[in-house]
Amino acid sequence: MESQAKVPLHILSEQDSWRLFRKKAGNAVDSPDFHDVAWRVVKECGGLPIALVVVARALGDKDLEEWKEAARQLEMSNPTKDDHDHTVFRCIKFSYDYLKHEDAKRCFLNCCLFPEDTNINIEDLVKYGIGQGLFQNANTVEEARAAASSLLKHLKACSLLLNSDQEGCVKMHDVVRDTAISIASAGDELAFLVHSGAALKKWPRRDSYEAYTAISLMSNEIQDLPDGLVCPKLQTLLLQNNIDIQEIPDGFFERMESLRVLDVNGADISSLPSSLGLLLNLRTLCLDGCKSTDISILGELRKLEILSLRESCIEELPEEIGKLVSLRMLDFTMSSDLKRIRSNLLLSLSQLEEIYLQGSFGDWGKPIEGMDQETNAGFDELTRLPYLNTLKVDITDAGCIPQTVVSNPNWVKFNICMSEDLFVRLMDVHLSKIMAARSRALILNTTINTLPDWFNSVVTEKTEKLFYIHGSGLHNIISEYDQGRLNGLKSLLVQSCYGIVQLMNTDIHVLNRPVFDNLEELRVHNMDYLKVICVGELPPGSLRKLKFFQVEQCDELVGTLLQPNLLKRLENLEVLDVSGNSLEDIFRSEGLGKEQILLRKLREMKLDKLPQLKNIWNGPAELAIFNKLKILTVIACKKLRNLFAITVSRCLLQLEELWIEDCGGLEVIIGEDKGEASSNMSHKSRVKEIVEKQKEEAMEKIILPQLKNLSLQNLPLLTGFYSGFASIQCPSLEQLHTQDCPLFRATTDEFHSRKQVQVNNEQHFLLLRKRYG
Structure with a gap:
């Protein structure tokens, strides 16, 4: 065990x-039956928070x-008076002993094999388990994941493990x-040697290693391994992240x-040792990043499952x-040199449940280069x-998929690119890391009607995330929806599909039922010839669940x-992200x-690099309902003179953050309502109407009750918040950032905040810049 300096406990x-x-522990301890015994337990925890929590x-x-x-x-097991370390130990040990399932105890102990304060990957715990x-x-690896998830959830509920800020991980205090x-380290059946993350440069010396059941030396700087160790009981050996081992x-x-x-x-590692073939009880083997081109010795490991x-x-x-x-799981992700898998080889792996070949092999059924008459x-x-x-x-390509199969497979989870x-295939590896774990995803470079019926039945119709990237022959995603029966689709990306001018056109392909009615995310990227998002009327109920809509780098997208x-x-739209196109209006x-x-x-809402944008909202102001809008970011919209008319601004009751940057034409943030006096009015009447309007505005207030952060950067023509006479009230304003706004003279007092407004707080500005920049 690593030696550590003692830290005083609160x-x-x-x-x-x-x-x-x-x-x-809950309110049960207040009952007369439990109260006295609960107090006895509390006193034994010695006032130590972690002891109190785990026992409770x-x-x-x-x-x-x-x-x-x-x-x-x-x-x-009452310790000496000031022995806080022992108090903590016996309380945590007590909680450990109270775990009902042996699997929970083993999962808990497996977590201590990882370095201190590290994010522990749950998938590693599954593989090791x-x-x-x-x-x-x-019965399956997926069921093992579910079992592990349940156990880890229980361990967190017992405060023996902690939540991690990283998806798919847990932490241990x-x-x-x-x-x-x-x-x-003291058990009868288990004996761990743990020096993970200890900056070791050499293998730790011991008189004997015979008793150890687990050795963890991960995340060190070890260069040389001993020639041989006598470890008859060793079941788990973790040496990952020792990059100097060659x-x-x-x-x-x-x-x-006994190694498992x-x-x-x-x-x-450039070559695998011959003794690896002697590990006849090995079940899990992880050799990610292995430089050896010859792995034939692994064929000796007949009990290997992972x-x-x-x-x-x-x-x-x-x-x-x-x-x-x-073998139940085979993973060659990102092994981009893998070009050959001989015909019928995979059929020998009759117990295989999961296979991962993203960013590696893809030439299914094609002739093997340099091999006469042989195919992959x-x-x-x-x-x-x-x-x-x-x-x-x-x-x-689609030619790799056979037109017929003996029977349709039951693939529960898939990601097929x-x-x-x-580059696209490697990008898919990255996407799969940030997408929901074990989802159903499909990336296509063609249209659905080119795919065999069995594939559409097994894969396309069950797809939750569909990406068209460099899709040839794609002209209208309404047709794709109908062809592929994409009723369950939740996420759609259309990228670099140069045949599309109109993303959706119901005039060409008429449907009498809702389309994309379960879609939650829609992304449209790098569509060089796209001019309009939708032509024609969408049936009622279409896009009714859409929450996220993103349009990026569509240079020919014009108008609204x-x-x-x-x-x-x-x-139900919640997030709108628009950048890099020639739009004049966002909403009409x-x-x-x-x-x-x-x-x-x-x-x-984020609007970025829209050089032709003149209006965010174009149309009757009373229809603009932005009463849930919390964050608004507007960057590099050169022709925009204001964000909203005053009538629209009255709906911004929840706006908390407003970031405006590089909008060279912006004169005010809130503009006057559009409208002109009747042309039949006399000059005197017009003047009188203007005077009356000014009097009315002087009595009005523009109130943004929740606005906390206001950032204004590089706005050379910005003269104020509003061009009229109404006063501005931002009672919740906390941070005001202004930079390169030479005509903007507003002081913090003019915002009538109930809070102390900080001006140009650099640390806060950098946090916002990281978020919006």
């Missing part, structure tokens, strides 16, 4: 201890007899980790006959891989693997982005009735 008073304990969470749902037994156990023989009631290492001695694994989990990810070789350098999947008859594995082989339920694979462009025919369908509402409720859920 001690709570008895009353504060009780309040914290009661909060975590462990006992929260237990009955009275278990509470009494817990108090008795804690009192029996399967290798160690946990999750025996799970340093004090809890120290306790876990102590538990795992060689594994040939006899290194000879005396590790081996992780050497990130080591710069094999990960992400970012490897192999060019061909060797025939010996076909001997891995127990056909895509139909994947359809004939009886247990395969998850696949993330590439296909270079059809593209000859390696959201015309009335489309605007009235976006009743002419022709819509006053009873129409528009944009009632829009909470964030």
Whole structure:
């Protein structure tokens, strides 16, 4: 165990201890039956917050007899008066002992194998757990994930683990980790050697390694491994992220006959040692980043269930891989040199449940270069693997997909990228990391009508995320919706499809039912010839769930982005992000009735690099309902003279952040309502009307009650917030940033904030710049 300097622990008073304990254990401790025994337990926690929390969470749902037994156990192990370390240890150990399931205990102890204060990848815990023989009631790897997720959720509820700010990870408190290492180092059945993240340069010396069941030396600076170790009980060996390891001695694994989990990810290994083939009990093997081009020795590992070789350098999947008859997961993601998989090789992996080949092999069924009459594995082989339920694979073109298959596979989760462009395929790897885990995604460079019926039935119709990238023959996504029966589609990206001039056209393809009625996200990127988003009337109910709409780099997109025919369908739109096109208006509402409720859920809008933009809203001001808008960002809109008319501004009741930058033509933020006096009026009458209007405005107020942050950057013509006589009131304003606005003279007093307004706070400005810049 790593030696660490002792940090003084914060001690709570008895009353504060009780309040914290009661909060975590629940109101049951207030009942007469529980109150006294609960106080006994609280006193044994010694005022230490972490001890109070873990014990309270462990006992929260237990009955009275278990509470009494817990108090008795804690009192029996009463430490010396000031031994806070021991108090923490026995309380966490108590919570650990109260875990009902052995799998939960093993998952908890596995977390201490990772470095201090690190994000622990849940997928690693799943792979290690399967290798160690946990999750025996799970029939599939996916069920094992679900079991692990449930256990980790319980451990977090017990405060033995913490939430992470990184998706798909958990964390372990340093004090809890120290306790876990102590538990795992002193057990009868388990003995851990843990020096992860300790900056070790050499392998740690011990008189003997025979008792250890797990060794974790991950994330160090070790260069050389010993020639051989006698480790008859060792089941888990974690050496990942030791980037200076370039060689594994040939006899290194000879005396590790019980090893079940081996992780050497990130080591710069150019060849695999012969002793690796002796690990006949190995279940999980992780060799990501391995530089060896010969992995044929892995064929000896007949019990292997998990094999990960992400970012490897192999060019061909060797025939010996076909001997891995127990393999359930195969991962060669980002192995871009992999060009050959011989025909029928994958069929030997009859137990395979999950296969990952993103950013690597994609030439299904095509002739192998330099091999007479030989072809690569056909895509139909994947359809004939009886247990395969998850696949993330590439296909270079639609010709790789067979027209018929023996039977339709039951692929539950998939990510299939059809593209000859390696950059697109590698981009898909990145996208899959940020998309919802284990979703159903399809990337196409063609239209749906070119795909076989079985593929559309198995994949296209079940797709939740559909991306068209460099799609040839694509002219109208309404036709695609109808052809592919995309009723369940939630996310759609259309990018670099140069045949599209009108994204949606219901005049050409008429439908009498809603289209994209479950779509939640729509992205339109780099469409060089796109001129309009929608032509014709969309059936009622279309796009009714759309929450996010993004349009980027569509240079020929002109006129209005959201015309009335489309605007009235976006009743649930929450985020609008528009950049890099030639639009003059964002919204146009002419022709819509006053009873129409528009944009009632829009909470964030970003407008960037729109050099021709003249109006955000064009049409009757009373239809502009922006009462949920919280964040508005306007950047590089050179022709924009104001953001909204005063009538529209009265709807901005929830606006919290306003960022305006590089708008060279902007004169005021809020403009006057458009409208002219009757041409038949005399000059005297016009003057009188103007005077009366000024008097009315002088009595008016423009109130933005929630505005907290106002940032104005590089606005050379900006003279003020409003061109008329109404006063501006921003009672919640906290931050005002102005830079390169020479004509803007407004002071903080003019905003009538109830708070102390900070002007040009650099630290806060940099935070906003990072968000909006």
